Amino acid sequence: MFGVTILGNNSAIPTPTRHPTSQAVYIDDQVLLLDCGEGTQMQMHRYKIKRSKINYIFISHLHGDHYFGLIGLLNSFALIGRKDDLHLFAPEPLYGLIDLQMQLADSEFPYTIHRYPLKEEGEIAHSNTFTVKCFRVKHRIECWGFAIMQKQKLRKLNIEEVKKHLIPTAAYYSIKKGEDYMTSEGNIIPNKLLTIDPPKGKVYAYCADTLFTDSFLHHIADADMIYHESTYLKDMEEKAFKRFHSTAEQAATIARRANAKRLLIGHFSSKYEFLEPFESEARQVFENTEIAREGVTYLLK
Numbered sequence: 001m002f003g004v005t006i007l008g009n010n011s012a013i014p015t016p017t018r019h020p021t022s023q024a025v026y027i028d029d030q031v032l033l034l035d036c037g038e039g040t041q042m043q044m045h046r047y048k049i050k051r052s053k054i055n056y057i058f059i060s061h062l063h064g065d066h067y068f069g070l071i072g073l074l075n076s077f078a079l080i081g082r083k084d085d086l087h088l089f090a091p092e093p094l095y096g097l098i099d100l101q102m103q104l105a106d107s108e109f110p111y112t113i114h115r116y117p118l119k120e121e122g123e124i125a126h127s128n129t130f131t132v133k134c135f136r137v138k139h140r141i142e143c144w145g146f147a148i149m150q151k152q153k154l155r156k157l158n159i160e161e162v163k164k165h166l167i168p169t170a171a172y173y174s175i176k177k178g179e180d181y182m183t184s185e186g187n188i189i190p191n192k193l194l195t196i197d198p199p200k201g202k203v204y205a206y207c208a209d210t211l212f213t214d215s216f217l218h219h220i221a222d223a224d225m226i227y228h229e230s231t232y233l234k235d236m237e238e239k240a241f242k243r244f245h246s247t248a249e250q251a252a253t254i255a256r257r258a259n260a261k262r263l264l265i266g267h268f269s270s271k272y273e274f275l276e277p278f279e280s281e282a283r284q285v286f287e288n289t290e291i292a293r294e295g296v297t298y299l300l301k
């Protein structure tokens, strides 16, 4: 499974029904947490996301609506006796802040936090099933987007050819991994003949808080799903620009220019009670747009 559950879709001020930014990305047996605004733990509880599944956390920037929930979550990990290592990717000053909070509480984490200060664009994390790249977006302070790429599965057997060459089942796994097959007479049957390409791994690109800019388009090109912030509607375009945020129309323009298949929009200003106008504004530019609704899981299909 590869999908994202929205835990918070609001901008800075929480409302009774909308929370600051956080998203849980499911990829096979892992859950990756993207940002961790205030209330993230309660949202995880509400939507049944197991804390123990989270081994990777990515913080885009140090505006509070993206990390005020983090110290609480790290503390809960300690209280429930976590032993597994945690991998934390964030702008460097965040680590000093965590250290200060722990120092003031005269406490230590009973598990290891591996620190990865975000400094350069490129690959920052990988496992058997995914790769994560970070890229710079344009915000009032240093801010990073993340592209999560599912690794390609094993190659598929071309059953007709496999049967024709009387290949034993014991050899299937190495062939699926891409190896050629050698017959008992020493003849090589090339892998290309015995297999077909597996489906391409899907890509989810999370663009965090950003003003409208083409500068990171190449990092999100052809993504299967993009999340782009949409703090305001287009009648507030000037305000969006001044505050380094985007409108729904601008988010949709980025999705179209990036040739994305699908767009999620979020980070809505608390001043908007209803979200439907965001969807209709964006759909005029990019039809396959959806509002990132809290509690909903969007699958990459």
Ligand SMILES: [Zn+2]
Pocket (backbone or CB within 6 Å): 011, 012, 021, 063, 065, 066, 209, 267
């Ligand atoms: Zn924000």
Ligand SMILES: [Zn+2]
Pocket (backbone or CB within 6 Å): 061, 063, 139, 209
């Ligand atoms: Zn921000």
